[in-house]
Structures are given as C-alpha cells and as structure tokens.
Amino acid sequence: MVDDxxxxxxxxxxxxxxxxxxxxxxxxRELVLLRWGLIPFFTKDSKDVKGLSTxxxxxxxxxxxxxxxxxxKRRYLVPASGFYEWRLDTKNKIPFAxxxxxxx
Numbered sequence: 001m002v003d004d005x006x007x008x009x010x011x012x013x014x015x016x017x018x019x020x021x022x023x024x025x026x027x028x029r030e031l032v033l034l035r036w037g038l039i040p041f042f043t044k045d046s047k048d049v050k051g052l053s054t055x056x057x058x059x060x061x062x063x064x065x066x067x068x069x070x071x072x073k074r075r076y077l078v079p080a081s082g083f084y085e086w087r088l089d090t091k092n093k094i095p096f097a098x099x100x101x102x103x104x
Contacts, residue, residue: 014084015080017036018035018036018037020033020034020035021034021035021078023077023078024076024077024079025076026075026076034076038057038066038070039054040054041069042065057071082097082099083097084097
C-alpha cells in the first residue's frame, strides 16, 4: 500500500494487456497507474496496435526494432508475485503459473 494519494487498483491475478496497473518509474521513483503494454513508436494511435502483440518481450527479441529504444531508455519496475506462460494444445491455450515458493 502506498499512502501518498496514488490511486490503487484491486489485486488482479490475471493482468490483461491494456489494463491499468501500478508501475514504479525508475527515474522518478514513483508509483503510477499506467496502461499495460507497449505502443510501438511506428504507430500513430493505440488502435493501430490491433493484431500486434507487444506485451511479451523475450530475451531474444528485446533487441528488435520494436523493443530496442524502450529497453534502453524506458525501464519500469512491475510489482508482481508471478506470471503465466501459455502452451498451445491441439485446440486450446493452457496457462502455466510461475511464482515464488511459499515459506513454510
């Protein structure tokens, strides 16, 4: 909890692209609500991103044209307790959750 007037959102176990999420800006060291996802520099409007997935930059693609400048200059800290990776079955996408082990 941040007691500085920063708006908060309810805890969400499945953050979807374009949702508003609490993010910590590195340079200013402040907690702000920002839209989850990346709008590439070559788009004119956020509506132009349809069909282009920019929410999951892997190590091997982070140097690509889409992610290069944001990776170098616009870093943020995203509070999270885990993440999902999806496996495509013959018909369905199956989520696999990754998180830290609990103490005990």
